[in-house]
Amino acid sequence: MKPPIILINYKAYENSYGEKGVEISKKIEKVSKDYGVPIIISVPATMIYKLSQILEIPVYAQHVDALRHGAHTGAILPEMIKDAGAKGSLLNHSERKIRLDEIHEAVTRIRDLGLESVVCADSYELVHPLALLRPNAILIEPPELIGSGRAVSKEKPEVITRAVNEIKKVEGVYLIAGAGITTGEDVYKAIELGADGIGVASAVMKSSTPEKIVEDFVINALKAIDKKK
Numbered sequence: 283m284k285p286p287i288i289l290i291n292y293k294a295y296e297n298s299y300g301e302k303g304v305e306i307s308k309k310i311e312k313v314s315k316d317y318g319v320p321i322i323i324s325v326p327a328t329m330i331y332k333l334s335q336i337l338e339i340p341v342y343a344q345h346v347d348a349l350r351h352g353a354h355t356g357a358i359l360p361e362m363i364k365d366a367g368a369k370g371s372l373l374n375h376s377e378r379k380i381r382l383d384e385i386h387e388a389v390t391r392i393r394d395l396g397l398e399s400v401v402c403a404d405s406y407e408l409v410h411p412l413a414l415l416r417p418n419a420i421l422i423e424p425p426e427l428i429g430s431g432r433a434v435s436k437e438k439p440e441v442i443t444r445a446v447n448e449i450k451k452v453e454g455v456y457l458i459a460g461a462g463i464t465t466g467e468d469v470y471k472a473i474e475l476g477a478d479g480i481g482v483a484s485a486v487m488k489s490s491t492p493e494k495i496v497e498d499f500v501i502n503a504l505k506a507i508d509k510k511k
């Protein structure tokens with residue numbers, strides 16, 4: 283059975299960068315190693331190099347610009363995140379949306395560079411069309427539940443089940459679910475509903491004991507996967 287996918291999006295929370303960013307990342311890596319479960323962290327662009335140097339878990343960017351080398355002030359190109367040590371990037375997050383043609387270009391360039399992409403979808407209807415672009419995974423997240431503490435798996439389980447049906451139309455693309463994931467039970471439920479894993483931000487980034495939250499998520503993800511066997 284393949285391991286669950288756990289993606290922690292640091293966003294721009296206070297402990298997403300600097301010494302605090304290093305500290306939380308080391309704690310997350312320890313849980314990943316203790317349980318043998320890969321945990322992806324998507325970090326601010328300024329932290330990619332530093333964290334890639336000291337960690338073995340996959341470090342992702344939170345966004346890339348689908349642009350080529352040239353006169354683009356402030357741009358973050360796929361080549362730049364690769365050079366900094368990133369293994370991949372999130373794309374099209376609700377808080378950082380890009381156009382469909384930009385998603386297509388970014389996914390293709392990221393793949394050509396040997397990196398991975400996780401494309402966010404804010405409704406299940408977009409899961410199939412976005413999966414046709416062949417990212418590594420789609421992250422389904424109803425925007426109204428993001429940061430709410432009300433988990434998609436409990437509040438809108440039908441979004442996950444419908445997204446799971448959509449992803450089946452395309453082979454080899456994983457489906458992960460996020461928005462409001464707070465407890466181990468939320469994680470268990472998401473995987474029970476058919477997701478390959480979860481995406482999370484605030485429950486981890488705003489916790490005073492993030493390692494305990496992540497451990498609880500991992501234990502429950504493993505339990506849910508085990509039950510599916």
Ligand SMILES: O=C(CO)COP(=O)(O)O
Pocket residue numbers: 291375423427428429430431460461462463481482483484485
């Ligand atoms: O946007 C998210 C992950 O990308 C989810 O955010 P929350 O876990 O804070 O709801």
